[in-house]
Amino acid sequence: MSAMAAARLGFRPHVFGPEADGPGMQVAAARTVAAYEDADALHRFAAAVDVVTFEFENVPAATLAALEGRVECRPGLKALSVCQDRLAEKRFLESVGVPVAPWRAVHSPTDLRAAIADLGLPAVLKTTRMGYDGRGQAVLRAPADAEAAFARLAPHPLVLEGFVPFTHELSAVAARGADGSMAVYEASENRHAGGILDVSLVPAGVPAAAAEEARRLVARVAEGLELVGVVALEMFLLPDGSLLANEIAPRPHNSGHWTIDACACSQFEQHVRAVAGLPLGPVSRHAAAVEMRNLIGPAGLAAWPGFVARGDAVCHWYGKEEAREGRKLGHVNLLRG
Amino acid sequence: MSAMAAARLGFRPHVFGPEADGPGMQVAAARTVAAYEDADALHRFAAAVDVVTFEFENVPAATLAALEGRVECRPGLKALSVCQDRLAEKRFLESVGVPVAPWRAVHSPTDLRAAIADLGLPAVLKTTRMGYDGRGQAVLRAPADAEAAFARLAPHPLVLEGFVPFTHELSAVAARGADGSMAVYEASENRHAGGILDVSLVPAGVPAAAAEEARRLVARVAEGLELVGVVALEMFLLPDGSLLANEIAPRPHNSGHWTIDACACSQFEQHVRAVAGLPLGPVSRHAAAVEMRNLIGPAGLAAWPGFVARGDAVCHWYGKEEAREGRKLGHVNLLRG
Numbered sequence: 001m002s003a004m005a006a007a008r009l010g011f012r013p014h015v016f017g018p019e020a021d022g023p024g025m026q027v028a029a030a031r032t033v034a035a036y037e038d039a040d041a042l043h044r045f046a047a048a049v050d051v052v053t054f055e056f057e058n059v060p061a062a063t064l065a066a067l068e069g070r071v072e073c074r075p076g077l078k079a080l081s082v083c084q085d086r087l088a089e090k091r092f093l094e095s096v097g098v099p100v101a102p103w104r105a106v107h108s109p110t111d112l113r114a115a116i117a118d119l120g121l122p123a124v125l126k127t128t129r130m131g132y133d134g135r136g137q138a139v140l141r142a143p144a145d146a147e148a149a150f151a152r153l154a155p156h157p158l159v160l161e162g163f164v165p166f167t168h169e170l171s172a173v174a175a176r177g178a179d180g181s182m183a184v185y186e187a188s189e190n191r192h193a194g195g196i197l198d199v200s201l202v203p204a205g206v207p208a209a210a211a212e213e214a215r216r217l218v219a220r221v222a223e224g225l226e227l228v229g230v231v232a233l234e235m236f237l238l239p240d241g242s243l244l245a246n247e248i249a250p251r252p253h254n255s256g257h258w259t260i261d262a263c264a265c266s267q268f269e270q271h272v273r274a275v276a277g278l279p280l281g282p283v284s285r286h287a288a289a290v291e292m293r294n295l296i297g298p299a300g301l302a303a304w305p306g307f308v309a310r311g312d313a314v315c316h317w318y319g320k321e322e323a324r325e326g327r328k329l330g331h332v333n334l335l336r337g
Numbered sequence: 338m339s340a341m342a343a344a345r346l347g348f349r350p351h352v353f354g355p356e357a358d359g360p361g362m363q364v365a366a367a368r369t370v371a372a373y374e375d376a377d378a379l380h381r382f383a384a385a386v387d388v389v390t391f392e393f394e395n396v397p398a399a400t401l402a403a404l405e406g407r408v409e410c411r412p413g414l415k416a417l418s419v420c421q422d423r424l425a426e427k428r429f430l431e432s433v434g435v436p437v438a439p440w441r442a443v444h445s446p447t448d449l450r451a452a453i454a455d456l457g458l459p460a461v462l463k464t465t466r467m468g469y470d471g472r473g474q475a476v477l478r479a480p481a482d483a484e485a486a487f488a489r490l491a492p493h494p495l496v497l498e499g500f501v502p503f504t505h506e507l508s509a510v511a512a513r514g515a516d517g518s519m520a521v522y523e524a525s526e527n528r529h530a531g532g533i534l535d536v537s538l539v540p541a542g543v544p545a546a547a548a549e550e551a552r553r554l555v556a557r558v559a560e561g562l563e564l565v566g567v568v569a570l571e572m573f574l575l576p577d578g579s580l581l582a583n584e585i586a587p588r589p590h591n592s593g594h595w596t597i598d599a600c601a602c603s604q605f606e607q608h609v610r611a612v613a614g615l616p617l618g619p620v621s622r623h624a625a626a627v628e629m630r631n632l633i634g635p636a637g638l639a640a641w642p643g644f645v646a647r648g649d650a651v652c653h654w655y656g657k658e659e660a661r662e663g664r665k666l667g668h669v670n671l672l673r674g
Contacts, residue, residue: 004341007364009645010654010667027344029363029656261601264651264672273645282648286623286672308346308610311619314601317347319366330347335601335623 001260001316002055002252003027005268011276016045023318024055036063046070053229053275055251057083058130074178074228074275079250082225086128086159089248096224098217098245101236102162112146115160122163125149135195139163164244166236168206172218173232173256175270175280182222183270183280185263187214188255188292190234196326200255200292202262202285210237221248230271232256254294254328259283261314261333262290288337295330298323307332338597338653339392339589340364342605348613353382360655361392373400383407390566390612392588394420395467411515411565411612416587419562423465423496426585433561435554435582438573439499449483452497459500462486472532476500501581503573505543509555510569510593512607512617519559520607520617522600524551525592525629527571533663537592537629539599539622547574558585567608569593591631591665596620598651598670599627625674632667635660644669 003013003024012029019025020033030048034041036059045067046052052073054064061084064077082092093100104115106125116123121143127136138149140160150158172187189204190197204211218233225231225248232253234246256267265273265281273280295303301323307313317330340350340361349366356362357370367385371378373396382404383389389410391401394417401414419429430437441452443462453460458480464473475486477497487495509524526541527534541548555570562568562585569590571583593604602610602618610617632640638660644650654667 004344004364007341007656008653010656012363012656026349026366027341027364264598264649279646309616312601316345319344319347319349 001257001266001268002053002271005266006272006276009269009272009276009278011272014045014049016041021321023320026319036060039066042066043070051275051277053251053271054080057250075225075231075250076228079225079227079229079231083248083250084129086126087157090159092224093221093245093248096220098220098224098233099243100245101164104160106150106158106160107156109147109150112150112158112160113143116140116143116146119160119162124161124163125153126159126161127153127155128157128159129155137195164236165239166244167239168204168210168237169234169246170204170206170210170214170237170243171200171232171234171253171255172214173230173253173259173267174215174218174222175230175267175274176222176227177274177280178228178277181280182219183283184215184219185256185259185267185283186285187211188258190255194326196296196328197254197294198296199294200258202258202290202292206237207241210241210243213243217243217245221245225250229274230256230267254331255292257316257331258290258292258333259285260316262287262335287335290336291334293332293334294328295332297325297327297329300329304330310334312336338594338603338605339390339608342603343609343613346606346609346613346615348609351382351386353378358658360657363656373397376403379403380407388612388614390588390608391417394587412562412568412587413565416562416564416566416568420585420587421466423463424494427496429561430558430582430585433557435557435561435570436580437582438501441497443487443495443497444493446484446487449487449495449497450480453477453480453483456497456499461498461500462490463496463498464490464492465494465496466492474532501573502576503581504576505541505547505574506571506583507541507543507547507551507574507580508537508569508571508590508592509551510567510590510596510604511552511555511559512567512604512611513559513564514611514617515565515614518617519556520620521552521556522593522596522604522620523622524548525595527592531663533633533665534591534631535633536631537595539595539627539629543574544578547578547580550580554580554582558582562587566611567593567604591668592629594653594668595627595629595670596622597653599624599672624672627673628671630669630671631665632669634662634664634666637666641667647671649673 006013014030015024015028016032082088106112122141125138169190170187174184188200188202191199222231230252232249235243252267260266262285313332343350351367352361352365353369369382419425443449459478462475506527507524511521525537525539528536559568567589569586572580589604597603599622650669
């Protein structure tokens with residue numbers, strides 16, 4: 001989706017990645033199919049492009065490090081490194097005044113017992129790296145769950161997070177330009193199924209003050225990371241109306257896909273504009289409401305023809321090879337009014 | 338733009354054409370760079386794809402003929418042939434009850450003198466093939482202009498068209514599905530500069546009855562051509578409120594580019610839907626008004642940064658190599674309300 005936004009602005013995206021048939025490869029003007037560790041390929045890539053961005057925060061930091069200094073990277077290594085490590089992420093969020101749930105670093109079973117004593121149960125034990133879509137985490141409900149969860153989750157260290165009795169999950173997406181300018185979209189309300197984002201609703205069904213606070217928090221994150229590009233912040237809304245940050249994604253985010261069809265300038269176009277040094281675009285919404293539904297696995301595949309036949313659904317299919325269980329294959333934006 | 342619409346629906350467009358770096362090539366999942374006359378390349382292409390369409394009615398009919406029978410072609414040879422020949426086009430339009438300006442076929446200077454005597458002057462002498470953007474035509478104001486114009490314009494035969502004292506130029510775009518279903522967009526009002534489309538406005542600044550009649554006429558054309566895909570009809574509005582057809586384009590049309598950003602389903606997505614056998618999409622407009630401005634030649638290039646910085650402009654740049662005078666390099670959609 002970023003490559004298409006770039007093409008529409010006249011750029012010629014060159015996609016680097018290990019999968020020859022990935023969705024981005026299918027619409028790229030140029031392609032390098034290589035491992036993230038292939039230094040020669042990275043150097044050739046750096047020489048072939050004007051600016052580098054990424055769409056996947058699990059790109060190895062060493063890959064970006066091999067590019068930085070050779071070519072402008074937006075976002076840079078700082079944002080990537082913070083977002084690849086849950087401990088660094090939590091420390092960063094606290095440092096910029098964005099509240100998070102209580103947490104403890106867990107290097108050992110002893111740490112875990114102490115953390116449970118501090119935070120109470122239930123609590124959520126998470127890997128610090130490579131977690132997404134609910135992978136790499138375990139809910140601990142009783143002390144007896146702790147040892148097996150510690151053994152199962154890898155790599156260590158882990159992090160224990162206090163259980164947050166939230167009423168809603170929200171996220172907001174901000175774009176930050178090379179000149180520090182900022183464009184922040186409305187917050188969306190997100191509903192998950194099986195740990196995977198299922199639906200995002202805009203406007204969010206929460207008090208306006210909470211939705212505005214969500215926008216302020218993601219802006220603070222973008223500033224704090226000195227990020228050039230797009231960043232999303234996932235948050236929990238508590239019964240008292242306050243927000244806790246859950247996770248940062250330093251890239252266009254699934255919960256911002258509603259912007260493609262409900263806004264004149266999508267999160268993908270904002271990302272391209274920021275990375276290319278263009279002025280940011282507007283964030284206003286032209287549909288009275290929009291519901292973004294993910295199409296996941298075989299059930300998502302089965303639902304596709306029905307959505308294609310609906311007059312109110314704008315349909316996006318990613319061109320992935322296999323409809324595996326749990327895999328995001330596409331999404332639809334249902335526009336109202 | 339069609340290739341991107343196809344990619345978004347999960348298709349893998351394979352672009353065939355003579356230019357390695359054409360705009361469509363830059364976003365295609367697969368590419369065949371070959372001459373339209375390369376029979377081997379056409380046969381390999383036919384074997385590689387499920388369905389063929391075209392975006393340029395000056396593709397040689399022989400090229401489409403080499404594909405038909407090997408693979409489904411939508412639109413087919415009938416629509417292409419009618420639209421490649423102004424005489425066939427006028428006969429077709431009259432046959433389906435779509436009025437055109439008075440015209441005469443001109444095979445010789447003698448024909449031309451007789452035609453001038455019939456239609457009067459001024460009149461417009463046009464090539465019957467390969468004309469677009471005002472090329473291949475001459476306005477005759479005096480009998481003395483006739484001989485030089487006949488000699489200059491080629492190939493023969495030509496056609497002389499009576500001068501039409503129109504008040505507005507309109508066009509409308511229809512999509513017709515493989516099942517005969519139809520989706521017709523609102524008519525646009527078109528303003529030309531130097532024979533090239535400059536601006537399209539929706540809603541058109543004409544009486545509602547004329548705008549509705551424009552939609553009815555393009556639907557009649559789509560039916561009459563038994564076209565599967567998208568077709569545009571350019572029309573003149575006369576002072577008495579009646580419409581005369583000027584030209585058919587059996588493909589997404591420049592005057593329909595407003596649909597990309599002002600509608601949930603653009604003319605390009607309709608084209609892909611029709612060609613792929615999917616249900617057609619909605620044609621409703623979500624912006625109160627839209628102005629499509631072409632970016633043409635060096636002046637268009639110079640205007641680009643200003644439009645990119647405007648909050649109300651959705652910007653499209655085609656990625657053509659050179660900003661030659663008279664060349665359409667991109668367009669912007671200015672959305673109001």
